[in-house]
Amino acid sequence: MPDTTTAPTIDDVAREAGVSTATVSRVINDPDLVTVKTRERVQAAIETLGYTPNFAARFMAAKRTFTIGAIIPTMENAIFARGLQAFQEELHRRGYTLLVSSSAYKSKVEEEQIRNLVARGADGLLLIGHDRDQAIYDYLDRQHVPVLVAWSYDTNAHAPCIGFDNRAAMQALTEDVIKMGHRRLAMISGVSEQNDRARLRIAGVRDAMAAQGLDPASLDPIEVPYNIADGQAAFVELIARETKPSVVLCGNDVLAAGAIRGAEQLNMKVPDDVSITGFDDIELAQVVRPELTTMHVPHRAMGQMAAQELVGMIEEKRKGVSQNLKASIVRRASVRAL
Amino acid sequence: MPDTTTAPTIDDVAREAGVSTATVSRVINDPDLVTVKTRERVQAAIETLGYTPNFAARFMAAKRTFTIGAIIPTMENAIFARGLQAFQEELHRRGYTLLVSSSAYKSKVEEEQIRNLVARGADGLLLIGHDRDQAIYDYLDRQHVPVLVAWSYDTNAHAPCIGFDNRAAMQALTEDVIKMGHRRLAMISGVSEQNDRARLRIAGVRDAMAAQGLDPASLDPIEVPYNIADGQAAFVELIARETKPSVVLCGNDVLAAGAIRGAEQLNMKVPDDVSITGFDDIELAQVVRPELTTMHVPHRAMGQMAAQELVGMIEEKRKGVSQNLKASIVRRASVRAL
DNA sequence: TGACCAAACGTAACCGCTTACATTTCTTTC
């Protein structure tokens, strides 16, 4: 009688089907190597025993897992959701499984997750943004785990990336706003430490100011975590400043949604009393009132291309090639011309 | 010279430190068993080689992974985000790592993910809702993998659960609306196939109608995927019906946000021309205008308790005990009294 | 019918750890 208190192994299947373990392994991994007759017998045995090959054993013997790990800063809001979904779908199409962890924007946690995923045998890793200790890249290098960075484009970085130029995008959006007559700019940024996206978006605003004859140093961005409540508080703080801004540029749509709430709280009309911009163009941007003028990021394309590239790197054992995707301004109702 | 083309193993460390592999293993897993002096020597070796124990090997030898798997229907919207975040935080506190997959509301995909996570050695699984083939529960049983269900409470189900009574909650919300004078009810539901939450919420509406002397059979809910665009379309369809509803009850906040958009599209005022309710009380509910009257679900508490319970089941090798959390009505601006 | 070769299948080593058990080293006690 088979031991039902423990999961069936390949030995059990082999015994049940009256073949060797090698044959069982073959019908699982390369069925053509086996006669139709025995193949069917083995498959029947697998079926009746409810056998699932043990991943760890498999990985140890074969060194492949067909698993990709992704570590995103947060799942709490939808910033990465759509891109990740597309990433996952493309991976699935290519026979890979995606494992996701979130780091809560903490680099220590991210490092832990990276080691964890690597130790688990992830064939490749998707990371968000470039800002992290060199030591991590060294570690990944030593372990020969291909890494691809998304949501950021920077050819000087240590890893290949599929993303967009956060700085240039923010500059474009800001110049657009300035050209509509705005002179008193204020900004609510995400926390820029260990976050190149946040950092570069601030730089982008300053670039635009400089290019349009405004003093970049006069921008004094407030940095807060990416959530609505903090965005709201930051907005209120900004309005209380000596020179009241005519436009508040936000590091992303979530912050902008918070800013809109802040305006409501202060009985200010958007965009009549103050203009507000977002970044990302997630669903939220079209849910708030007024709808947000924002920077559209090609989330799905980015996710899909990232999957293709990462799988390519793994299977062809080659270096990744970076791609600069285009983000574009979406003009909606939250900004008005002065 | 050590082979740098491949990751260092415990043997490399043992050699470097001049001890046996057993000793290395001990300093990693139970440092007290080893002299301070040798411990330091081993740790130094680990450091210089950049050694990370191989998970698979570890799992094979020890049968434990300190990993929990969670499979959620979607990451695209925030329905599960907050609860999952709390779940993850609590797990982290207890020394476990969370691996997340999403099934896109497809039961075949979910089954695949379950097998995958189990084969990967997940010590336990968190699943959403009860609706799935008995075969899956049997499989999990055979593999001795503890399972906990969240977001749903049902003691007749095959698995223990930490959740709330979707049916009773929806009934309460609906009765509240009826008591405000509404008689012509309509509903936009999520797809109810293989989704007990959606199914029970429909039932809840009917319960309320019956209890308040309305004809439950007259409710003809439209079932659509949980996203804004589909909610919007469903709303438009509903309004075009012979008897125009005075209130549209939505299966969740995402659908309700869509409904609000639909009303806007038709130039209808909410709640003056039509009332709308949501379910879940995710952040979105307070972002849309008017703010949604909805059913508040204790996401964070649910996630945290789920983590505690699941870890308890694993470590104490006991059956899980279900908990019925309380969801409560939040009255905001999207419903008016007639 | 027998020789030859390809296809099918089996044997066993190996992947990198943990741990039961065996051995060595160190303390303690008289």
Place this chain on the structure above:
DNA sequence: GAAAGAAATGTAAGCGGTTACGTTTGGTCA
């Protein structure tokens, strides 16, 4: 200082697969 017992360390089996290599089977052809 020797014996006994405890603490520290080492040895090697085993976890469940894959796969190189060896053996058997079966078909083809002279």
